[in-house]
Amino acid sequence: MLFTDVEGSTRLLDELGPERYGDALVGHRRRIRDVAERHGGVEMGTEGDAFFFVFSGAGDGLAAAAEMQAELAAGLVRVRMGIHSGEVILVDDDYVGMAVHKAARICSAAHGGQVVVSDQTRALADVALLDLGAHRLKDLTAPERLFQLGDGEFPALRTLRAAHLPVQATPLVGREEELAELVELAGSHRLITLTGTGGTGKTRLALALAAELSERYTDGQWWVSLATVTDPALVTPEIAAALGDIEDLPNYLRERALLLVLDNMEQVIGAAPAIGRLLADAPACGAIVTSRERLAVDGEQEYPVAPLSPRDAVELFTARARQVKPGFEPGAEIRAICERLDRLPLALELAATRVKVLSEHQLLARLEQRLPVLAGGRRDLPERQSTMRAAIAWSYDLLSEPEQRLFARLAVFAGSFELEAAEQICDADLDSLQSLIDKSLVREAENGRFFLLETTREYALEQFASAGEEDEIRARHARWFFALGVAAVGVGTAREGAGSQLRRDTANVALALAWAVDHDVPAALPLADSLFLPWLGTGRLGELSRWYEQALADSDALSARDRAAALFGLGRTLTYAETLGPARAALTEAVALYRQAGDERNEARALNQLGGVEFVGGAPERTVQWAEQALEICERLDDTEGIARSLFFMAEGLRDVGDFERAAELYTRSLEIRRAHGAGSAAAITHSLGDLSLDRGDLTAADRYYRQALALGFEEQDVRLHAYCLAGLACLAARNRDVRSAGRLWTLAERIERDVGFRMLAAERIRYERNLGPPLSDTGEYRTGVADAADLDARTVAAELVRG
Numbered sequence: 001m002l003f004t005d006v007e008g009s010t011r012l013l014d015e016l017g018p019e020r021y022g023d024a025l026v027g028h029r030r031r032i033r034d035v036a037e038r039h040g041g042v043e044m045g046t047e048g049d050a051f052f053f054v055f056s057g058a059g060d061g062l063a064a065a066a067e068m069q070a071e072l073a074a075g076l077v078r079v080r081m082g083i084h085s086g087e088v089i090l091v092d093d094d095y096v097g098m099a100v101h102k103a104a105r106i107c108s109a110a111h112g113g114q115v116v117v118s119d120q121t122r123a124l125a126d127v128a129l130l131d132l133g134a135h136r137l138k139d140l141t142a143p144e145r146l147f148q149l150g151d152g153e154f155p156a157l158r159t160l161r162a163a164h165l166p167v168q169a170t171p172l173v174g175r176e177e178e179l180a181e182l183v184e185l186a187g188s189h190r191l192i193t194l195t196g197t198g199g200t201g202k203t204r205l206a207l208a209l210a211a212e213l214s215e216r217y218t219d220g221q222w223w224v225s226l227a228t229v230t231d232p233a234l235v236t237p238e239i240a241a242a243l244g245d246i247e248d249l250p251n252y253l254r255e256r257a258l259l260l261v262l263d264n265m266e267q268v269i270g271a272a273p274a275i276g277r278l279l280a281d282a283p284a285c286g287a288i289v290t291s292r293e294r295l296a297v298d299g300e301q302e303y304p305v306a307p308l309s310p311r312d313a314v315e316l317f318t319a320r321a322r323q324v325k326p327g328f329e330p331g332a333e334i335r336a337i338c339e340r341l342d343r344l345p346l347a348l349e350l351a352a353t354r355v356k357v358l359s360e361h362q363l364l365a366r367l368e369q370r371l372p373v374l375a376g377g378r379r380d381l382p383e384r385q386s387t388m389r390a391a392i393a394w395s396y397d398l399l400s401e402p403e404q405r406l407f408a409r410l411a412v413f414a415g416s417f418e419l420e421a422a423e424q425i426c427d428a429d430l431d432s433l434q435s436l437i438d439k440s441l442v443r444e445a446e447n448g449r450f451f452l453l454e455t456t457r458e459y460a461l462e463q464f465a466s467a468g469e470e471d472e473i474r475a476r477h478a479r480w481f482f483a484l485g486v487a488a489v490g491v492g493t494a495r496e497g498a499g500s501q502l503r504r505d506t507a508n509v510a511l512a513l514a515w516a517v518d519h520d521v522p523a524a525l526p527l528a529d530s531l532f533l534p535w536l537g538t539g540r541l542g543e544l545s546r547w548y549e550q551a552l553a554d555s556d557a558l559s560a561r562d563r564a565a566a567l568f569g570l571g572r573t574l575t576y577a578e579t580l581g582p583a584r585a586a587l588t589e590a591v592a593l594y595r596q597a598g599d600e601r602n603e604a605r606a607l608n609q610l611g612g613v614e615f616v617g618g619a620p621e622r623t624v625q626w627a628e629q630a631l632e633i634c635e636r637l638d639d640t641e642g643i644a645r646s647l648f649f650m651a652e653g654l655r656d657v658g659d660f661e662r663a664a665e666l667y668t669r670s671l672e673i674r675r676a677h678g679a680g681s682a683a684a685i686t687h688s689l690g691d692l693s694l695d696r697g698d699l700t701a702a703d704r705y706y707r708q709a710l711a712l713g714f715e716e717q718d719v720r721l722h723a724y725c726l727a728g729l730a731c732l733a734a735r736n737r738d739v740r741s742a743g744r745l746w747t748l749a750e751r752i753e754r755d756v757g758f759r760m761l762a763a764e765r766i767r768y769e770r771n772l773g774p775p776l777s778d779t780g781e782y783r784t785g786v787a788d789a790a791d792l793d794a795r796t797v798a799a800e801l802v803r804g
Contacts, residue, residue, distance in 0.1 A: 001085065001095075001103040002041065002061045004032060004068070006049035007078045007112030016076065025049065028077040032068050039064035044095050052104075054095060058085050058124035062149055065115045069150070078112025083149075085121045089318050089330070096315045101171040105137040106146065109157045115149035116157065122147050135159040138211040139171035162220035164242075165207055165261065172208045173319060173345075174312025175201070182209045182303060186216075189301035190286040191279055193265075193294050196305035197440040197456055198391030199346030202290040203263050205305060209288055210261050217286065219258040226263060232270035235262075236278070253282035265291035266439070267398055272297050292395050293438040304440070307343035307453075314338055316345060320352035333360040340367045342453040347388050369458070392459040395441055406432045407441055408467050411460035412477045414507035416451040421508075425476045449504075474515055478524070481505070481512035485527025502527075503534045503717055513547050521551045522562045528569055533681065536576060537718035539757035545573035564593035568606050575609065578762060580617050587613065604630040604642050611649045615656070616761055623653030644673040648685055655692050656763070663692055683712035683721055690728050691767060699732055706732070711802045722798045723752035724760060729801065731771035739776060743785025746772055748794040755794075 006012070006028070013021045032051055036043065039060045041053040055061040065081050072079055084106055086099025102118065110116040122129055129147035135157055136143045146157065172179075186192060186209065194202040210221040224242040229235060239260065240246040262275070269291065276297035279287060289295060294302040308316060314334055321328040337360060341347040354363055399407060409426035410417070422428035436442040437450070445451050452460060464470055484505075487498035502509055509531065516524030528547060535544050548570035552558070558566065571587035574580075587610045594603035611626030627649035634642030651666035671685045690705035706728045713721035730745035746768075753759055760768075776782055 001083065001088075001100060002036075002051075002053045002055065002065055003082045003103050003107035004051045004053075004079050005081075005107055007080050009049050012076065024076045028072060028075065028079065031071045032079075035064050035068045035071060039067070050107075052100075054088075058083075058121045059127065061121070062115075062117070062125050062127050066149060069113060069115060073113070080107055080110035080112055081115040082107030082110055082117075083115065083121050084118040085124055087322075089315060096311070098171055098173075098319055101139060101173070102137075105139045105171065109135065109137060109146070109159050111154045111158070113152060114154045117147045117149055119145045119147070132157060136161075136163070138208075138214070140165055140168040140207055140211055141171060142167050158215070160211060160214055162218070163211065163214055164220055164222045165210055166223055168204070168207065170319065172204055173316040174308050175205055175208065178205060178303075178305070179208055179212060183212050185301050185303065186213055186286070189299065191275070191289070191295070191297070191300045192287075193289040193291055193300055193302050194305050195291055195294055195302055195438075195440050197292065197344075197453065198395055199344040199388060199455075200305045200307065200440075201345035202305050204345070206261055206263065206288045206290050210259055213259055213286070217257050217259040219256040221259040221261060223261045224263065226265055226268055229268050232268045232274075235265075235268050235271035236274050239278075250278060250281050253278060253285050256282070257284035259285070260287040262287055262289045265289050265295065266293055266395070269293060269295065276300075292398075292440045293435075308338075308345060308348075310335060310338065310343065313341075313343040313348060317348045317352050320349045321355040324353050325355050328355055331360045333364050337364050337367065340364065340454070342455050344388075344453070344455060346391060347455055350388060388455055389459060392441075392456055395439060396459070396463070399436075399439065399441075403432050403435055403439075404463070405467070407436055408460055408463035409469075409473050410436075410442065410452060411457050411464040412473050412511075413452075414511050415505070416445045416449040417505075417508065418449055418501070421480055422450070425473065425480050447504075474511075475519070477508070478512040478515040478519070481509055482516075482520075482523045482527050485524070485530045488530035489526050499530065499534070502530060506535075506538075506540070510543070517547070517550045521558060521566070524551075525562060525565045525569070529565070532569070532572060534717065536758075537713075537716070537720045539720070541573045541576055541758070545570060545577060548573065560593050561597050561599065564590045564597065564599070564602065564606075567593070568602065568609065571606070571613070572609050575613050575616055576761070578616055580613055584610065584613050600633050601637055601639055601642060604633040604637075604639065604646065607633075608642075608645050608649045611653065615649070615652055616763055618763060620653040620656035624650050624657070627653065640673060640677045644670045644677075647673070648688070651692075652688060655688070655695065660692060660696050664689070667692065681712070681716060681718075683709055683716055683718060686712060687721060687724055687728070690725070691764070694728060694731055694735075694771075695767070699735055702728065703732055707801055707804070710798050714799070714802065719752060719756050719795075720758055722794065723749045723756075723758075724764065726752070726794065726798065726801075727760065727764075727768045731768055734771045734776055739779055739781040740785040740788070742772060742776065743782035744788045744792070745785075745797075747786045747789035748792060748797055751789070752794050 016024060033043065036053045039055065041055050041060070041064055043051065044054050045052040053064070055064065061083050065083060068079070069081070082103055084099060084103035086102065087097060088095040088099055089097040106116050106118055116132070117129055127149070129149060130151060132146045132148055134143040135146050136159055138160060182192065192209070194206050196202050214221060222242055224239050226235060226238060229238055236249060240249045243252065246252045265271070272295035275287060275289070275295065276299070279285060279299065294300060307313070314330060317334065317338055318328065318330045337351065338348065341351055351363065351367070358366065396404060396407065406426060406428055410422065412425065413421070419433070422433060433442065433450070437444060441456060442450050442452060484498045484502055488502055509527065513524055513528065528544065531544055535541055548566050551566050552563065552570065567586045567590035571583045571590060574583035574586065587606050590606045591603055591610070594606060607626050607630040611623040611630070614620070614622035614626065627646050631643065631646035631650065634646050647666045647670035651663045651670065654663035654666065667685055667689050671682055674682050674685070686705055687709035690702045690709060693702035693705060706725045709721060710725045713719070713725065726745050726749040730742045730749065733741035733745060
């Protein structure tokens with residue numbers, strides 16, 4: 001592996017100006033690539049001014065590096081190079097692994113014009129190299145012997161010389177972006193506090209940052225572990241002892257330029273003012289602190305440490321797995337394993353040890369209960385990091401009693417939650433919640449929401465179960481979401497807000513519905529009713545129909561009115577699953593029960609839905625008949641929303657029996673009512689107008705309606721509707737003889753079906769497939785369009801179509 005990087009690129013840019021610098025850089029890139037190609041090098045990546053090449057043999061890499069430096073010698077651009085040999089991992093068509101990190105570090109130690117070579121590469125090549133001696137690289141691993149290609153004279157290597165930092169067994173995996181951000185922050189802040197929950201890798205990142213800053217602090221970097229210190233008054237003496245039993249610490253620091261790395265400050269956070277005073281009196285010194293909460297002193301820059309990226313998580317898991325099972329190769333379930341572990345470095349390392357006895361599939365299954373699996377780590381780890389439970393318990397034990405109680409109660413939420421929900425369900429107060437955030441046990445999500453990492457939540461659930469108040473809090477949780485369901489099927493502005501909340505809270509809604517089956521089905525019926533459209537648009541209707549079936553299992557548990565509501569919900573969900581016999585039976589019983597109760601409004605809803613069953617079943621004339629009965633009731637009741645719904649169902653049936661003029665009139669009336677009174681969604685009607693225009697041959701109108709429906713689908717977060725609109729637009733492309741676009745759009749529509757987990761209704765699919773039949777889909781242009789779709793994102797394409 002060969003890494004190259006331009007030395008002093010910023011200085012060169014200032015000297016040459018943008019245009020000359022750009023020309024020089026282009027020339028440098030061309031020469032390097034040409035030489036690499038001549039020697040069989042494969043370019044694996046480029047970032048800024050840096051290159052990464054892989055060669056089949058060490059000799060090829062060394063020969064290429066020598067020739068590159070020779071060609072660049074007369075130019076303005078000076079390039080440093082590092083060469084290393086080792087085992088790599090293929091992730092996302094790219095080589096990663098410890099050996100890749102080592103090669104990059106060796107490159108960063110070199111100077112412009114210099115090629116530095118590892119001992120591993122030296123052993124594989126028959127080339128004379130200059131021995132540079134043992135050096136400790138900034139990856140903080142043990143010192144190793146480095147060599148130089150050629151006999152040029154250069155300054156001492158950029159390696160660690162005055163760093164009193166612990167040796168690490170392996171290089172840091174990932175964190176390139178975080179490290180770059182931290183180095184920049186360190187340019188304007190002398191105190192940086194890395195915060196995060198246990199296992200996020202704060203300590204390892206702090207050490208890497210200290211190594212990167214080694215040239216700024218000429219008196220060295222000093223590691224001070226505070227894990228065993230429990231008295232804040234002993235922190236300053238601990239620092240003095242780590243520096244060599246210094247008697248007058250403030251005066252000592254005042255005269256030096258050194259960097260302190262203070263690890264595990266959370267249990268001695270009371271020493272924060274003392275740290276602030278030490279730095280205030282020592283203007284050339286700095287400190288990197290790791291803590292589960294910030295110090296809250298003047299001049300501090302907090303940096304929350306997030307979980308690893310998906311790619312880096314896979315790399316770390318694989319590297320640690322190979323330490324216990326050398327032949328381990330990541331399989332298809334590796335990404336799911338990493339996600340289930342929240343991509344926390346400690347959790348990944350602990351879980352990786354299990355590959356000796358568990359397959360990926362077995363490990364993933366056992367990670368449904370994470371904490372028991374995440375034990376048995378390295379024996380040389382501190383006790384608090386030997387298991388994930390110990391790491392989280394370390395933070396939990398430092399909480400006050402009210403904070404512990406709130407932390408446990410917050411486990412009632414699945415996924416994220418809103419502040420108001422935490423206040424009402426868990427009796428959260430702002431100070432306690434803020435404290436849990438500051439201590440990294442609760443995290444902030446987007447849109448003002450909060451969440452617990454799943455590994456942390458599992459520990460919180462244990463505390464929740466033992467606190468003796470689980471039944472009460474779970475009941476509050478369920479009733480909170482039941483109230484949102486009532487609002488979402490009501491009227492006015494509250495309806496839209498409640499619906500939006502429910503779309504964001506699918507995991508919590510599912511918990512509330514599950515609670516209702518055993519405790520209070522009637523209270524949950526409005527919630528279940530409100531979920532139909534959003535869950536229809538995200539492929540979750542199967543989950544909803546199963547809930548209705550459970551709710552109806554005990555025939556004596558519900559009143560006639562509540563049973564009718566549950567039957568209606570079941571019939572509606574089964575209709576869209578095209579399970580028509582059971583859907584028809586459920587809705588027929590619902591109609592009878594509503595009539596017995598004198599509930600005409602809901603009777604009309606059920607009649608319309610019976611029409612929907614007939615429409616899906618291919619009997620549109622029956623659809624019209626049921627919808628006419630419903631319309632008569634709704635007009636008598638002056639039920640605006642019911643009228644709009646009945647007109648829509650009538651129009652659907654009339655369109656499919658060929659009465660296009662009357663169908664267009666009823667669609668338009670239904671749309672006008674909905675817009676004027678806010679009576680339900682306009683997206684489905686707009687899409688149906690597109691289908692009607694397609695059937696009539698009015699392609700311009702069809703295009704306009706499909707695009708409008710796409711836009712409404714984005715507003716209402718109805719991904720399912722995107723599939724229907726893309727299918728319709730594929731038909732338009734076919735009619736306009738743009739066969740390639742037809743293949744691309746239809747493929748994207750089918751991909752949405754597959755990704756979301758639904759299938760377009762057969763009655764609708766038949767319409768589209770008439771336009772995209774074998775004579776068209778068997779052509780080369782169509783297949784080219786299908787291939788085009790492979791690299792496209794359906795949502796992005798839909799958004800582009802909306803914009804026109």
